[in-house]
Amino acid sequence: MAKAIAVEIIAAKIFEIRGKKVMLDRDLAQLYGVATKTLNQAVKRNIHRFPDDFMFKLTNGERNKVVTICDHLKALRFSYQLPYAFTEQGVAMLSSVLNSERAIKVNIQIMRAFVKLRYVFFSHKAIEWKLRELEKRLEAHDVEIGDIFEAIRLLMGLPQAKKVIKGFAR
Numbered sequence: 001m002a003k004a005i006a007v008e009i010i011a012a013k014i015f016e017i018r019g020k021k022v023m024l025d026r027d028l029a030q031l032y033g034v035a036t037k038t039l040n041q042a043v044k045r046n047i048h049r050f051p052d053d054f055m056f057k058l059t060n061g062e063r064n065k066v067v068t069i070c071d072h073l074k075a076l077r078f079s080y081q082l083p084y085a086f087t088e089q090g091v092a093m094l095s096s097v098l099n100s101e102r103a104i105k106v107n108i109q110i111m112r113a114f115v116k117l118r119y120v121f122f123s124h125k126a127i128e129w130k131l132r133e134l135e136k137r138l139e140a141h142d143v144e145i146g147d148i149f150e151a152i153r154l155l156m157g158l159p160q161a162k163k164v165i166k167g168f169a170r
Contacts, residue, residue, distance in 0.1 A: 010113035015085075017062055021114065022085035024058075024066070026076065031106050032098055040084065042097045049097065054090035057082050088114045 013027040025043075029036040043050055058066070060082070067077045076083060086094065088111070095107035 007109070007113045007116050010110055011117055014113065014117060015066060017058065017066070017085055018056070020085075020087050021117065022087055023091055023110070024073070025084040025086070026073065028086060028091065028094065028110075031110070032094075032100075032103050034098070039094075039098065043084070043094075046097045049093050050086075050090055053087060054093055055084055055086050057084055 010031070013023055013031075014021050015024070016022075025039055026036050029039040032039065043055065062085075063076055063082055066083075067073050091107065091110050091114075095104050
């Protein structure tokens with residue numbers, strides 16, 4: 001039985017390449033407990049299951065960028081083989097190609113990691129939207145408070161002050 005892998009460990013192996021969240025063949029092979037060569041051979045035997053939106057080969061530039069940001073991938077720098085990147089759908093398809101108990105259990109954990117990352121992303125977007133709305137309200141309140149002070153000055157017969165809005169005098 002496969003030992004549970006922390007979502008954080010899996011999430012650290014998910015990269016954004018070409019605008020897609022992906023995992024590399026080397027990291028997936030490690031999680032599944034097989035050699036990278038074995039994983040790629042199984043994929044090649046079932047290549048019809050992996051269209052371009054499920055899996056693609058990295059370019060030299062993409063490989064170098066990933067190697068630069070991840071210490072555990074330094075050996076890839078000198079590899080003559082470019083790694084494959086699997087999207088979430090490609091990872092899901094791997095469970096049918098690698099039909100082992102461990103592959104199924106690991107895939108479930110990987111799917112949970114992708115879902116959690118999506119949840120975190122959308123939660124941050126919601127917070128960002130709420131902060132923008134709050135900023136807009138505060139800016140409106142600043143103008144209104146300035147108008148109130150100006151009205152008080154007028155009622156008291158004090159000279160009018162220059163209105164300052166967002167750092168600009170009117």
